[in-house]
Amino acid sequence: MKNGMKKTAAVVMAAMLMGTGAVVPAAEDMGIFSQTAIVAEAASVGKVTGLKSKTLSNSEIQLNWSKVKGASGYTVYMRKNGKYNKLGDCKGTSYTVKKLPNATRENFKVRAYKTVKGKKVYGKYSANWNTATNPQACKGLKVSSVGTDSVKLSWTKIGCTNYRIYQNIKGEWKEIGKTTGTSYTVKKLAPATKYQFKIRACKQDDKKTSNNHYGKYSGVVTATTKKSDKITQADIDAMKKELQEYSNSKAEYVNTRYTEFWKYGKDYNTLDEYYSMSIKSKSPSISSYDGVDTINFTEGQSMLKEFKELYKDYINYEYEKRNDVYYVVYVEACPNGLDVNPNPCWAVYLLY
Incomplete structure (x- = not known):
């Protein structure tokens, strides 16, 4: 019991x-x-x-x-x-x-x-x-293609949630993007510039968390973007300087009578100073001009070279026709009231 x-x-x-x-x-x-x-x-x-x-x-x-x-x-x-x-x-x-x-x-x-x-x-x-667990280290990273403002990267597929892309910016590696695929195009780069990239794989714990586990970095790849064929503002500035210097050399009337200008008390002491002040004081709104030509933003470097040679011939012609003037080369963006070319372009004036 x-x-x-x-x-x-x-x-x-x-x-x-x-x-x-x-x-x-x-x-x-x-x-x-x-x-x-x-x-x-x-x-x-x-x-x-x-x-x-x-x-x-x-x-x-x-x-x-x-x-x-x-x-x-x-x-x-x-x-x-x-x-x-x-x-x-x-x-x-x-x-x-x-x-x-x-x-x-x-x-x-x-x-x-x-x-x-x-x-x-x-x-x-x-x-x-x-x-x-962490993913493997990424392998097979390579530069697939290069443009003037972009670089396409590709690599070998491994098990992971996504891949993180890094760029060396001023000596520091910074994450610039991520993808679930095995390629990535880096955009908005400068032409004719060297860049460095590397990647690593990422695995997330689950869909409800942001805990990330990373594999080791891949090797580093280097890519140099192509030189752009498009005409830039820097190209236009250089063209304007070249054409202005050419116009100055052809201004026989000014070059031979400069001393006479000085006698009448003008506010300049040298011929270069006169040219500099003349350029600063002229614009299409206050000056007359012998014609105007345009060049599109998207036209290539070969077109720019051809334009400069043709414009020099135009300057020669105008000086022969009117040898008592001095021409100032003036460039502004189109159209800005200019009806001769409705497309995005530069307008090149020969002012006097």
Whole structure:
């Protein structure tokens, strides 16, 4: 009778504690007194908290958690095919999972246990923890094509969430973009300029977090953008200077009568000063001009060279026709009231 009462009390206690998550060995595996002792011990096995991780490489993850008072050890589990499978036991609060596939998301749980009469009595599972291994280092990075203002990069596909692209800007590597594909075009670059790039793969823990795990950087590639054939403002400024100097050399009337201008008290002391002041004081709004020519923004360098030669011939012709004038070469953007060319262009005036 007494033994029956003890057995009943132990079973009731076991049932109550199992509702708390404690795991109790089966009654048939031990005597009733041993079972009662184990059930009592199970009540004091705490739940593991503070589970975190550190990704060590593309195949290793280190798990860490808070110590459970009185625990004999801990068992680590990893989810596979929808179930948590045991990985191993440890005495401390750290466990390194090895030989994992690279760039894969993994899910873990840990629970503490006490060893009582040679048997493990477990506490509740910790909350699950998601993390991922690092991707491999990116390989095969190369420059696929080069334009005047762009560089296309490509590389070999590896397992990851996305790829991050980096550019060396004034000696510092900065992330400039990301893609899920295996190519990326860097745009808005300057023509005839050298650039350096590298990439690395990124793996995110899961879709709901922003925790990123990175592979090692690829090698560095260098690309030099092509020289632009388009006419720039700098090209126009150089052309204007060249044509103005040519006009000055052809201004025989001014060159031979400069001393006469000086006698009448003009505000200049040298011929160069006179030319400089004349250029600054003239514009189409206050001056007359012998014709106007235009050149489009998008016309190439060969067209610019041809334009300069033709315009020099035009200057020669005008000086022969009107040798008592001095011409100022003036350039402004089209159309600005100029009807001869409605397209984006420069208008070149020969003012007098």
